[in-house]
Amino acid sequence: DTGVSQDPRHKITKRGQNVTFRCDPISEHNRLYWYRQTLGQGPEFLTYFQNEAQLEKSRLLSDRFSAERPKGSFSTLEIQRTEQGDSAMYLCASSLLDRLNYGYTFGSGTRLTVV
Amino acid sequence: QQPVQSPQAVILREGEDAVINCSSSKALYSVHWYRQKHGEAPVFLMILLKGGEQKGHEKISASFNEKKQQSSLYLTASQLSYSGTYFCGTEEKGGGNKLTFGTGTQLKVEL
Numbered sequence: 001d002t003g004v005s006q007d008p009r010h011k012i013t014k015r016g017q018n019v020t021f022r023c024d025p026i027s028e029h030n031r032l033y034w035y036r037q038t039l040g041q042g043p044e045f046l047t048y049f050q051n052e053a054q055l056e057k058s059r060l061l062s063d064r065f066s067a068e069r070p071k072g073s074f075s076t077l078e079i080q081r082t083e084q085g086d087s088a089m090y091l092c093a094s095s096l097l098d099r100l101n102y103g104y105t106f107g108s109g110t111r112l113t114v115v
Numbered sequence: 116q117q118p119v120q121s122p123q124a125v126i127l128r129e130g131e132d133a134v135i136n137c138s139s140s141k142a143l144y145s146v147h148w149y150r151q152k153h154g155e156a157p158v159f160l161m162i163l164l165k166g167g168e169q170k171g172h173e174k175i176s177a178s179f180n181e182k183k184q185q186s187s188l189y190l191t192a193s194q195l196s197y198s199g200t201y202f203c204g205t206e207e208k209g210g211g212n213k214l215t216f217g218t219g220t221q222l223k224v225e226l
Contacts, residue, residue, distance in 0.1 A: 031212065033213065041218075041219070042117065042202045043202070045213050045214070048211075048212070055211060097212075102162070103149070104147070104149075104157075104214070107156060108156050109156055
């Protein structure tokens with residue numbers, strides 16, 4: 001297993017365009033998380049899935065953001081009508097349901113720049 | 116509200132020790148610690164589940180005071196490779212299995 005993969009690594013888009021990011025978690029991990037990180041800040045929670053069910057979405061997240069995890073495997077995060085404030089690193093992480101000894105494994109992230 | 120970490124930044128000479136603190140205003144189920152190097156993803160260091168539990172490896176360990184909702188990360192005999200930004204991630208009781216990350220502590224180890 002090569003860890004958590006995210007695609008693309010970088011995305012530059014014009015304001016108002018839609019973008020979609022993909023995350024492939026570690027295959028045996030049943031929890032998948034999306035976080036957003038801006039320069040100098042800690043990762044900010046967006047949403048998470050257990051298998052294919054979306055269990056929680058941040059109240060701070062606007063309706064322009066949507067995420068899916070069909071069949072409990074890979075996940076996509078879509079941002080509609082992008083704004084300059086959406087520019088950030090979008091991190092995906094996965095973990096086992098059994099949290100006793102396992103933390104999150106993060107992907108390398110997708111850096112979004114809205115111009 | 117995110118956990119508050121202190122100090123915000125620290126510079127060490129190789130071989131020196133450091134303590135990074137994480138304080139939350141919420142009742143916690145667990146605390147995670149991660150290290151992030153510039154331009155890279157955060158890397159998991161350890162998780163603490165029980166009040167008073169202290170875990171770690173040879174030179175990096177942590178403690179969790181459940182009553183005070185605080186955790187501390189101890190780095191001893193620091194090495195150049197310890198440089199990076201350290202984040203605590205807290206899991207709130209009844210808050211679902213998601214982490215709220217702290218404000219971060221930048222650590223730089225110099226020769």
